[in-house]
Amino acid sequence: MSEVKTNVPVLRLENITMQFGGVVAINNLSLEVNQGEIVALIGPNGAGKTTAFNCVTGVYEPTNGIVDFHGKPIVVNHPQGKMVKQYGGINGDLYKDRKPVVHTPDKITHMGIARTFQNIRLFKSQTAFENVLIGTHLRRSSNFLTATFRLNMKEEKAMREKAMNLLEIVGLADVANELATSLPYGKQRRLEIARALATDPTLLLLDEPAAGMNPQETDELGEFIVDIKNQFNLTVFMIEHHMNLVMDISDRIYVLDFGKQIAEGTPEEIQKNPVVIAAYLGVDEE
Amino acid sequence: MKKGNKRLIISLVFVALLYAAGCLIEHTAGTKSMVVTVLQKGAVYALIAVSMNLLNGFTGLFSLGQAGFMLVGAYSYAILTIPMAKRAAVYQYYNGGWVQFTIGVIPALLVAGIVAALFAALIGMPVLRLKGDYLAIATLGFAEIIRAIVQWDTIGPLTNGSNLLKTYPTLKNIMPGNTVLFTFIVVGICIGLILLLINSTYGRAFKAIRDDEVAAEAMGINLFHHKQMAFVISSFFAGIGGALLAMYQGSLQANSFKSSMTYEILLIVVIGGMGSVSGSIMASFLFIACSEWWLRFLDAETVLGNIKVPLLAPGFRMVVFSVVIMVVVLFFRKGIMGDRELWELGSRRGAKGGRK
Numbered sequence: 001m002s003e004v005k006t007n008v009p010v011l012r013l014e015n016i017t018m019q020f021g022g023v024v025a026i027n028n029l030s031l032e033v034n035q036g037e038i039v040a041l042i043g044p045n046g047a048g049k050t051t052a053f054n055c056v057t058g059v060y061e062p063t064n065g066i067v068d069f070h071g072k073p074i075v076v077n078h079p080q081g082k083m084v085k086q087y088g089g090i091n092g093d094l095y096k097d098r099k100p101v102v103h104t105p106d107k108i109t110h111m112g113i114a115r116t117f118q119n120i121r122l123f124k125s126q127t128a129f130e131n132v133l134i135g136t137h138l139r140r141s142s143n144f145l146t147a148t149f150r151l152n153m154k155e156e157k158a159m160r161e162k163a164m165n166l167l168e169i170v171g172l173a174d175v176a177n178e179l180a181t182s183l184p185y186g187k188q189r190r191l192e193i194a195r196a197l198a199t200d201p202t203l204l205l206l207d208e209p210a211a212g213m214n215p216q217e218t219d220e221l222g223e224f225i226v227d228i229k230n231q232f233n234l235t236v237f238m239i240e241h242h243m244n245l246v247m248d249i250s251d252r253i254y255v256l257d258f259g260k261q262i263a264e265g266t267p268e269e270i271q272k273n274p275v276v277i278a279a280y281l282g283v284d285e286e
Numbered sequence: 287m288k289k290g291n292k293r294l295i296i297s298l299v300f301v302a303l304l305y306a307a308g309c310l311i312e313h314t315a316g317t318k319s320m321v322v323t324v325l326q327k328g329a330v331y332a333l334i335a336v337s338m339n340l341l342n343g344f345t346g347l348f349s350l351g352q353a354g355f356m357l358v359g360a361y362s363y364a365i366l367t368i369p370m371a372k373r374a375a376v377y378q379y380y381n382g383g384w385v386q387f388t389i390g391v392i393p394a395l396l397v398a399g400i401v402a403a404l405f406a407a408l409i410g411m412p413v414l415r416l417k418g419d420y421l422a423i424a425t426l427g428f429a430e431i432i433r434a435i436v437q438w439d440t441i442g443p444l445t446n447g448s449n450l451l452k453t454y455p456t457l458k459n460i461m462p463g464n465t466v467l468f469t470f471i472v473v474g475i476c477i478g479l480i481l482l483l484i485n486s487t488y489g490r491a492f493k494a495i496r497d498d499e500v501a502a503e504a505m506g507i508n509l510f511h512h513k514q515m516a517f518v519i520s521s522f523f524a525g526i527g528g529a530l531l532a533m534y535q536g537s538l539q540a541n542s543f544k545s546s547m548t549y550e551i552l553l554i555v556v557i558g559g560m561g562s563v564s565g566s567i568m569a570s571f572l573f574i575a576c577s578e579w580w581l582r583f584l585d586a587e588t589v590l591g592n593i594k595v596p597l598l599a600p601g602f603r604m605v606v607f608s609v610v611i612m613v614v615v616l617f618f619r620k621g622i623m624g625d626r627e628l629w630e631l632g633s634r635r636g637a638k639g640g641r642k
Contacts (some may be wrong), residue, residue, distance in 0.1 A: 057504065109506035121501035123494050125561070125625060134494045137487050138506030144515055147486035148479060156487065199506050 008035045010203050010235045016065035017089035024088045025051045027259040038236040040246045043256035044280050049239045058105040076101040114201035116192040118208045122180040129176040132163040135198025170194040186217045206238035218242050222249045297629050308466040320579050325466045328571035330530045333473045335554040335566040337523035343560035345516040346496030348422045350548050352524050354429030357543040358405050359398035359525025360532035364451040366394045372453040380443040391455050395529050402525025403518045410517045436540040452537040476523050557621050565623030
């Protein structure tokens with residue numbers, strides 16, 4: 001397992017600041033996720049974890065900073081217009097000469113970053129199978145005419161096989177034709193991951209994958225994440241509150257508080273870090 | 287796969303039987319009979335309703351511009367097909383008009399669709415960035431503007447201003463005695479194409495956008511590109527539908543394409559079920575049968591014995607329709623079919639009904 005891990009960064013955030021009006025949601029966040037790693041982002045509610053994800057996936061346009069993916073800048077920005085005066089972060093002048101780069105979320109997914117959502121967002125009127133099938137749409141080579149006249153039969157067949165295969169891997173093949181929203185919570189989470197995998201990502205962003213799960217389900221999920229990571233040669237970056245899960249499977253952990261990174265390190269280091277204990281982990285109950 | 291094939295064959299046989307029935311009815315009842323009128327107009331409205339459903343029901347874009355695109359299609363068709371010999375008479379106030387050629391009926395139907403699609407592509411660029419109610423208002427505004435522009439005197443040599451366009455080939459004179467068959471064939475091909483699109487990977491992407499835009503975008507679906515595609519394709523078929531309506535009516539005037547026409551179609555889509563092609567088709571025939579035939583008596587003053595029946599007066603039909611709309615929206619929000627198709631009934635996904 002360790003041989004797939006390298007020190008080649010897949011995702012690199014550099015001095016990312018996200019400011020909404022006068023509120024600085026993320027303050028100069030820099031982090032790296034290396035090839036083959038599972039990296040967790042933890043912190044109290046409202047610390048800016050999901051905002052950080054949204055900056056990477058193109059939902060938000062960060063006020064300042066750079067996001068690199070496989071060494072290529074996918075987001076570059078510096079304070080512009082009104083924000084020049086209002087800017088409350090630091091390093092505001094650092095990227096002044098860089099041309100801003102912005103991509104829409106679909107473009108970012110195209111590049112190989114797939115995500116799941118904190119509050120499950122499955123396609124409600126579709127079956128589990130169709131949900132995964134939609135994830136294969138972006139790698140199509142057909143246009144709407146060839147698709148309408150069924151000239152893409154081969155591709156369509158390959159899409160269906162891939163979707164069914166993914167459902168089997170996540171263990172949902174038996175409920176393929178059930179309505180996605182009728183599945184139990186844990187299965188919906190797995191389905192969301194399967195759907196993300198259908199887009200052929202190299203980096204998987206999981207936003208609280210264990211939210212609402214009981215301890216046993218959480219354990220299973222941990223194994224599951226490690227499994228798919230190895231099987232699909234992925235790099236995983238996740239936000240999670242279940243500390244058992246985080247400490248079990250993460251290679252490294254970043255801790256965020258009030259938009260600022262307060263610590264970084266291996267699970268052992270983080271558990272002992274007094275700053276993290278004070279801000280987030282609290283005094284050990286055991 | 288085998289099961290799917292069986293279902294396909296059953297569906298095709300069913301459709302063929304419907305065509306045969308349509309033909310038979312016309313031959314026995316005669317082209318002028320009420321039932322044939324209902325079949326013709328119902329089929330035309332079915333196409334338009336399905337095209338609107340593609341946008342409102344399958345892609346989740348609440349657009350009210352259908353009458354505008356029908357008008358564009360109808361005018362394109364009529365302008366291009368008026369016989370040369372009759373142009374001078376039709377365009378008598380505009381020195382015979384600008385267009386001095388004619389093309390065949392089928393090419394003209396295609397051009398009608400393409401022109402409507404071009405309009406949609408142009409309007410879509412600014413308008414599709416709007417969401418929900420705003421999109422509805424903007425498209426409704428477009429339909430009203432296009433109706434005014436067509437009647438503008440300056441382009442009178444093209445559109446004949448606010449005068450009638452007539453003498454173009456109509457249903458009655460291109461296939462005399464087989465008007466229903468002609469309408470059914472054109473409408474059938476168009477709806478067939480829409481069905482193929484809806485069941486392709488693009489149709490799945492449309493449904494994904496309808497269900498959850500944020501998730502669809504995170505799945506790599508370019509929202510604008512796909513919305514634009516749905517809008518243009520829907521308008522293409524609305525344009526053809528408009529041309530067929532012009533053929534059905536026999537003469538054409540921009541003033542008949544009011545926003546109330548869009549509401550009629552919206553009513554059909556809602557009654558049939560948002561996201562159900564077969565529902566739209568059934569609702570369309572039902573609606574046309576009611577409005578043209580079965581409920582006509584509501585508009586006629588009737589005297590039973592020597593008592594005048596109260597309420598029955600011209601215009602009362604529309605009151606009844608309004609009540610029907612309210613009842614449907616309040617109690618049968620999913621319409622006849624919900625988001626299922628006729629051929630899906632009784633098969634998997636039983637859990638799909640009764641949920642919203």
